Amino acid sequence: MKLVMIGAGYVGLTTSACFASLGHEVTCVENDPQRIEPLTRGEIPIFEPGLDDLVRDGVAAGRLRFTDELGTAVGRAEAVFLAVGTPCLPNGAMDLSHVEAAVRQMARYLHPATLVVVKSTVVAGTARRLRSLIAQIRGQADIKVASNPEFLREGSALADFFGADRIVLGADEQSAAGLLDRIYRPLARKGVPTVRTSTTSAELIKYAANAFLALKIGFIDDVADLCEAAGGDIADVGRGIGLDRRIGEAFLSPGPGFGGSCFPKDTRAFADTGRVHGTPQPLVECLVDRNEQRKRRLAQKVIDEVNLHDGRTVAVLGIAFKGNTDDVRESAALTIVPMLRRAGLAVRAHDPRAARDGIAELAGIVRCNTAYEAVSDADAVVILTDWDEYRRLEPERLATLMHGRVLFDFRNLLDPSRVSLAGLRYFGRGRPEARVATATNGGAASLRETAAASPA
Numbered sequence: 478m479k480l481v482m483i484g485a486g487y488v489g490l491t492t493s494a495c496f497a498s499l500g501h502e503v504t505c506v507e508n509d510p511q512r513i514e515p516l517t518r519g520e521i522p523i524f525e526p527g528l529d530d531l532v533r534d535g536v537a538a539g540r541l542r543f544t545d546e547l548g549t550a551v552g553r554a555e556a557v558f559l560a561v562g563t564p565c566l567p568n569g570a571m572d573l574s575h576v577e578a579a580v581r582q583m584a585r586y587l588h589p590a591t592l593v594v595v596k597s598t599v600v601a602g603t604a605r606r607l608r609s610l611i612a613q614i615r616g617q618a619d620i621k622v623a624s625n626p627e628f629l630r631e632g633s634a635l636a637d638f639f640g641a642d643r644i645v646l647g648a649d650e651q652s653a654a655g656l657l658d659r660i661y662r663p664l665a666r667k668g669v670p671t672v673r674t675s676t677t678s679a680e681l682i683k684y685a686a687n688a689f690l691a692l693k694i695g696f697i698d699d700v701a702d703l704c705e706a707a708g709g710d711i712a713d714v715g716r717g718i719g720l721d722r723r724i725g726e727a728f729l730s731p732g733p734g735f736g737g738s739c740f741p742k743d744t745r746a747f748a749d750t751g752r753v754h755g756t757p758q759p760l761v762e763c764l765v766d767r768n769e770q771r772k773r774r775l776a777q778k779v780i781d782e783v784n785l786h787d788g789r790t791v792a793v794l795g796i797a798f799k800g801n802t803d804d805v806r807e808s809a810a811l812t813i814v815p816m817l818r819r820a821g822l823a824v825r826a827h828d829p830r831a832a833r834d835g836i837a838e839l840a841g842i843v844r845c846n847t848a849y850e851a852v853s854d855a856d857a858v859v860i861l862t863d864w865d866e867y868r869r870l871e872p873e874r875l876a877t878l879m880h881g882r883v884l885f886d887f888r889n890l891l892d893p894s895r896v897s898l899a900g901l902r903y904f905g906r907g908r909p910e911a912r913v914a915t916a917t918n919g920g921a922a923s924l925r926e927t928a929a930a931s932p933a
């Protein structure tokens with residue numbers, strides 16, 4: 478089928494390449510010259526495992542092309558997908574101006590049989606409003622608008638596309654639903670379940686799914702605090718509750734607060750939608766606040782500990798909001814690093830992929846090429862991102878290179894007993910020091926001694 482994707486951002490680009498590999502003929506339209514130029518030269522502007530090959534294959538097979546020419550592409554399409562950004566306004570509401578601008582630009586080029594499909598995450602009722610907007614511009618209500626939200630995680634987007642838990646097809650007319658069915662038939666034939674709904678339900682599914690997942694993370698983060706205070710171990714508690722199939726094991730890893738381009742923005746917009754409709758969502762409102770507080774509280778914990786030992790330099794490992802991506806949007810580092818800097822601490826940072834300069838929150842830090850280079854002479858190490866290479870860090874080597882003796886593992890990547898044996902004081906998330914002490918056969922007293930013996 479002939480498809481057009483408007484927007485070659487993370488979702489648009491990935492989905493275009495995936496559609497092309499299903500056999501569709503996809504034209505991806507992008508009006509930002511900085512994005513489109515590398516793509517037309519065959520360069521992929523984002524890091525997503527497997528995407529380079531998929532794009533290259535699609536282009537070589539003649540099924541995927543990139544252009545900044547909206548009119549011609551749209552005029553020939555059976556379906557036009559909208560994958561433009563929907564950022565958050567300062568009051569938490571969603572900014573739909575890019576979606577509306579794209580619709581205004583293309584409305585007059587659309588063939589009456591073309592289906593417009595909203596892939597961008599949008600507030601409930603948007604597809605219906607866009608349908609009215611297009612009708613107003615064209616002077617007739619011939620164009621149908623459907624909703625087909627995406628559930629792609631950065632870092633595992635291809636697997637999430639081809640092996641999706643479900644595909645949500647939101648359509649208010651039978652013909653629109655039929656067209657969406659045809660687009661996704663290759664995946665449905667392989668057993669991927671489809672959920673057919675109205676456009677508004679599809680829009681709500683996307684928000685409710687992200688809000689629920691974010692609540693799950695916020696909850697386990699709180700339980701991790703409780704574990705630290707009461708002496709439990711979050712890994713055991715997470716597994717013990719996650720094996721209950723009604724709860725599920727995924728998304729129960731505590732961290733330094735969730736980030737990324739989706740959860741923080743979508744939870745704020747979900748709460749805002751609740752307020753607008755007179756049905757407040759207090760659970761999600763509370764989650765939004767707690768997640769911000771968590772990042773600040775963890776930064777303060779580092780500052781207090783480093784100050785206690787008259788330390789000066791902190792090594793931050795991980796700038797991206799999670800492993801396997803170069804995306805830094807709303808990452809914990811963007812809150813934690815500025816707080817460390819304001820407290821007068823020097824920051825040496827490393828990230829395997831997110832190495833871009835020009836991020837205001839990271840001004841004044843020293844960028845290092847390797848994790849070991851970053852920790853050299855540092856008074857404390859703070860692991861913020863769950864990169865696999867950080868799981869393989871050798872505590873003994875860290876201890877030799879560091880000046881101080883404190884390691885904050887906010888992703889629980891390292892073995893606490895091995896870190897302690899290497900002579901470092903270990904702070905994880907929801908892993909009580911008592912357990913570390915037991916594991917090292919040293920008892921609580923030896924831990925205190927380790928801390929006291931740290932170089933000032």
Ligand code: UGA
Pocket residue numbers: 598627628629630631632687690694727728729730731732733734735736737738739740743798799800
């Ligand atoms: C999320 C959803 O998982 C996707 O289904 C959705 O399509 C996407 O948002 C979107 O709306 O476009 P993504 O933002 O790529 O995907 O990242 P996740 O893997 O969901 O992680 C989000 C944040 O939660 C990260 O900061 C991650 O480190 C954190 N997290 C995740 C935890 O702290 N603990 C966990 O157990 C899982």
